Amino acid sequence: MTMDFFSNLGIFFQTILQLIDNPMTILLLLGASFLGIIFGALPGLTATLGVALLTTLTYSMDLETALIALISMYVGAVYGGSYPSILINIPGTAAAAATALDGYPMAQRGEGGRALGLTTTASFIGTVVGMLALIAFAPLIADAALQFTSYEFFLLAFFGIIISGTLTSSDLVYKGWIAGLIGLALSCIGRDQLQFYPRFTFDLSQLDGGIEVVPVLIGAFAVPQIIRSMRDRLTLGKPQPIKRILPEFKTIRKNFKHIIRSSMIGVGIGAVPGVGEDIAGWVSYGTTKNSHPKPENFGKGEPAGIIASETANNSCIGGALIPLVTLGIPGSPPAVMLLGALMLHGLNPGPMVVINRPTFLYELCAIMVLASLAMWLNGMFLAKHVIKVLRVPATVFLPIVTVLSVIGSYALGLNIFNLYLMIPVGIAAYLLGEMDYPISPLVIGVILGPMADENLRRALMVGEGDLTGFFExxxxxxxxxxxxxxxxxxxxxxxxxxxxxxxxxxxxxxxxxx
Amino acid sequence: METLKLSKEELSKKRKADFFTGLLILFISIAMLFESFTFPMTDSYGGVQNVWYVSPALLPILVSSLLILLSLILIKRSITDGGFKQAIEDFPKLTQTIRSEGSRRFFIICCYLIAYVYGVIPYVDFFIGSMVFLLAFILPFYLDRSELFSVSFLPFMVTSTLIGILGYQGMVSSLLADIALLAIMLFITLCSYLKIKGDSELFSKWRISVMTSVLTPLILVPCFKFGLLVPLPTEGLVIKAMEHLAYLVR
Known part of the structure; x- marks a missing residue:
């Protein structure tokens, strides 16, 4: 056991050393992280969209290089959302909405630099704690998951869809379930995996292989965002001026217990399928406010409020990767996209990953540490330049995002049919979103559908149609x-x-x- | 998480939409269920005798049944919360809703996306198509002038629809489509310039729009074509020229 621990620690440090030994890797880390911060900072663009669009640029990369780019983008984008929250009182991403409550009042009284410093360090700590949770819990869950059979996998997929529908629906809970079931229904399109029978293909040969995940993901996440932001005439105010950005270690030390609690909340919420950084940020903010000796200061520029929200939303990343790596079930919307990207690079996350690629978890953790470090460095030294991006109007960059989405969907399989699919999926996702149907359960349904279908039939095959196997x-x-x-x-x-x-x-x- | 407390009016408005979506989902789910029953259940397929528990119909039947159940619950809830009543009361105002500013903008944005993907991408050089799409899309929204829709949205829509229809029937050559869209680019650039002439703030926005529409494909196309070695959907006039240039440089 001890030997295992040290050998795993060795792999972890060896991966870090290997990565930093290559100047191109460092450049990629810093570049993707910077791009992520910009994606997070621009209202209208999200971490999920950032990971989705970057995936299209990683087609020709090997898995490790692609992971470096995608994880750096993910970490950077979750953190980047805090910039407009603090400086213009508009959250760049939903995950940073709670940050605006105390960040903006701080910026208004001339402490914008301090607020950004706090955000940067809190996000760094949050990401590292998330990584520690991943390294601690993932092997345990993966070991347990190795004992799973078709019965458990079918139920797990079904549970993932139900729980994500329950927790992400802002209106009636069964709207979340309907969204998940629509996703499952979409996954039924194409020839089934056991008997190769064409289902709902309407005699279109392009549908025989089923619906490609990446165009559906890009359609479901990018198109509604483009329509909504262009429709609403999104205009941004003038950013508050900032002075020097310092790491604020003293304030961080003073709020240590809030950091620990917020990290735990972030990891816990991140591990629940489909529930992402936004909920983690709000829950953590609320908990910290309730347990703070001066709750009346919250909303008036209390540093603990920023720390709570930012630590939680970044630690959520590690939490979201736990079910992704061990069970193949993504914990948050950007993790859904990350799952799509991993599958694209030939890696199917799930219990078998510890057997097929035993070092994967440690490589992932090493990348997360470096990504959070790159985010911290970018935040400390390039924040002033990122703020300039806030001047770019949404009506200019969203059409560019449209072109990127089109080329991204096409580049997978070089198939125009993917584009024909992306647009209706996107418009339908927009309309569903307008009627308060959450989109995460839908895409989780599309991704987990084949797993549910195959394992349900396998389980029944084992019991020759007898359902008691599920209860044994x-x-x-x-x-x-x-x-x-x-x-x-x-x-x-x-x-x-x-x-x-x-x-x-x-x-x-x-x-x-x- | 039914955390949001809505006013009675907001609630019935929301449930009105739920009533229609409930009906739509119910209709699609029933169709899905019927289609699923045509899949092999116990008969033989591909020389293999089937049994119900390995049938490809199993998951579709389960999913469509659950969707039928949930859509019925949704419809029932919408009727209890006054959604159905609101739907009947608001029916005469339907045209008013369709003509609202938000619906109009949504419709225009969808038209842009559909025209670009179905009309332009399959038949026009990706560089030219994206450049014209960007200019036509950015100009009226960024400058926020409704009069610009007539010189950007309409010409773009008409040309791309024509190219799409003729292209689908194999009646238009790639070169002709490229030239037609280049002409539209020129038309939009000139007409929009004439519309905003004299206003320095609008001119600066116009310049940014034109530059963005040219620079974006100029950066993207070489990145994908020569950097990532991804062939583009349609390679015509400009991309072929780029290819020759790249060949010369090498």
């Missing part, structure tokens, strides 16, 4: 219970019953105390 295995039972509880918790009668039971229990325990 502990993990399978646990997943069934989780699915049933998640669904039941949305039924009004169940809600009434559970609240009545809780009230009765509380009454009884109070009576016993008296």
């Amino acid at each position: 295995r502990p993990v399978s039972l646990l997943l069934i219970a989780a699915i049933v509880l998640t669904i039941c918790s949305q039924i009004p009668a169940w809600k009434r019953l559970s609240s009545r039971l809780i009230a009765r229990f509380l009454k009884r325990s109070e009576g016993e105390q008296k």
Whole structure:
């Protein structure tokens, strides 16, 4: 066990040394991270979109180089969202929305540089803690997942869709479930994997191979963003001036307990399928405010507010990678895109990854450490230049994003049909989004659909049509219970019953105390 | 997470949309269910005798059944929250909603995207097509002048639709399509310049729009074509010239 630990630590440091030994890698790290910060900083562009568009540039790279670019972009974009939050009170990404509450008041009283310094260091710490969580929990989960059979994989895919639908829906919960099921329905298009029977292909040979994931992802994430921002005449205010940006280690030390708590919240929320950095930021902000000795200072430029939101949204990255690496289920929307990119490079994340590529996890962690370092360096030394980007109007860069999305979707398989698919998917995703249907469960459904289909039929094949197999295995039972509880918790009668039971229990325990 | 507390009016408006989407999802799911029942269940396919539990229809039936159930719940909820009533009350105002500023802009943006992807990309040189698309798309939105739609949106739409239809029927050569779009580029540039002539702020925005539309494909095309070795959807006048130039430089 100890030997394993040291050998893994050796692989981790060896990867770091190998990476920093190559000047091109350092350039790629810094460049992708800088690009990520710009993507995060520009309202209308998101981390998911950044990873999606960069994926198209990594086609010709090997897996390790592509990962360096994509992870640096992901980390940079999540952090970059804080720039407009602090300087113009408009969050660059949803993940940085909570940062604006205290960041902007700080910038207004001339402490913009200090706020950016705090954000940079908090995001760096958050990413590193997320990485530590990944390295600590991923091997345990992967070991357990090696025991999974078709029963568990089908239920896991189904649970992923249900839980992401439940947690990402801002209106009725079953809208999230409908979105997930639409994704599953889309994944049924094409010839099935076991019998090669054409399903819903409408006699179009282009649909025989099924729907390509990357065009669907680009369509679902990029097109609605383009339509929404161009439609709404998004105009940005003048950024608040900033002075020197310092790392603010003293304030960070003073808020150490908030950092630890926020990191844990970020990792926990990130690990839940489909729930991303935005929710992590808000939950962490709320928790820190409630536990702070002076909660009335929040919203008026309290540094702890910025630290809470930024640490959580960056630690969420590591959390989101835990189910991605171990189970093949992405933890957040950018992780969905990352999964698509990994599959494109011939790596299928999931329990088998520890056998097929035993060093993958340590390489990933080494890349995360370097990406967070690149983000910190960019943040400390290039922040003033990034701010200039905020002057670029959305009506100029979004048409460019359209061209990039088109060429990105096409470059995969050099197939124009992918573009024909991207536009209707994008318009449908926009309309669904306008009616408060979350998009993450939809794309998770598209990605997990083949896994659900194949494993459901395999499981039934093993039992020759007998369903009892689902109830004979502990993990399978646990997943069934989780699915049933998640669904039941949305039924009004169940809600009434559970609240009545809780009230009765509380009454009884109070009576016993008296 | 039903965290948002909406006013009664907002709620019935939202449920009105839910009523229609519920119906649409119900209709599609029923069609999907019927189609799924045509897949082999217990009969033989490809020489293999099927059994219901390995049938390719299994997941589609499960998914469509769940969608039918959820869409019915959605419709029921929308009726209880006044969505259906609102839908009937608002029916005469339908044209007003369609003509609203937001709907109009949404429709125009969709037209741009559809014309670019279905009309331009398959038949026109990627460099030229993207350059004209960018100019036609950026100008009216960036300068925020409705009169510019007539000199950018309309010519772009008409030309790309024509190219798309003729191209689909194999009646237009790539060269002709390239030249037609170059002419449209010239037309949009000149007409828009004449429209904003005299206004220095608008002129500066116009210059940025023209520069962006030329520079973007000028950077992207060599990056993909010669850097990443990705052939572009249609390679015509300009990309072929670039290829010759690259050959000469090598």
